[in-house]
Amino acid sequence: MAFLLSLGGSAALAQSNGIVNVHGTIASGSCSISTTPVNLGRHYSGDFRTIGTFTEWVPVPITSQGCSADIVTLHMGFDGTADTDNSGLFAVAPGGAKGLGIQLQTADGSVTVIPNSTTNLVNWAPLATGGIYAMRARYVSTLPSVSPGAADSTVTVMLSYN
Template sequence: MTLVSGAALAQTGNATINVTGVIGGGACAISTNPVDLGAHDASEFTGVGTSPPSGWVDFPITSEGCSADIVTIHMGFNGNADTTNSGLFAIATGGASGIGIQLQTQDGTATVVPNSTTNLLNWSPVAAGSTYPMRARYVQTLSTVTPGAADSVVTVMLSYN
């Protein structure tokens, strides 16, 4: 006859408890519409650094609202930078060449630097439906401008405190 103690039959094991959650602060949301810089003849560009005579096109970034605890909104702008002038956004591959796209605040006091994490546009929050006024234009980057579609995609990144 064999005796087996209860301790010998006990098994040990581990269990993991995954705890999840979010401690949120305030939040902001924005929206944009496509920006149409118009149709231009390549001859309107007369040298590196020039723009068509029509110049800037104003456009809004619209507030969808911010929580009451938000003090400052920081906007960064991500997209492909022009290979000749890294301060401009590149035209999509297969389109026009010799130009880039410049973005600024509408009053011209701040110029967007593509993909910068330090040179951000800082705004006080505005009510839902109000806007953060901006402007855009084409700028010649090479000695020759080649015709074609002159499109680009820019993503607005928000952080706030």
């Protein structure tokens, strides 16, 4: 800002500096989900007679807790230990049953999850709070014989969006 000050008939030029404080926030959109434990049931080791024998599908509901309005597509990746005999399945926890893994896919069968994949994601339109992203799971044998024991696994759902 410039001021013109006249003193005694001569002109002088003065300057003054000021500060403008600017505040704001740039936020990214977000989505959140909730899950509940899934029980794949009780099965007998003798029912798995060959590699690739599988159980019935069991629903795996993933419940939307809402997405912000700017989210166009919700991408889900699934992280967990891959089975050593079939990397397309999730491994059961050590110390339990042997010779089988857990397969996870969308309820309509259109996308089969690959454990820990960053490219084979399940893509969804965002759902309102309470909406269900419908998945399903089952056991699949990976060896010619299955030994009995607990057949549990933990899978982490990873979200990204655009």
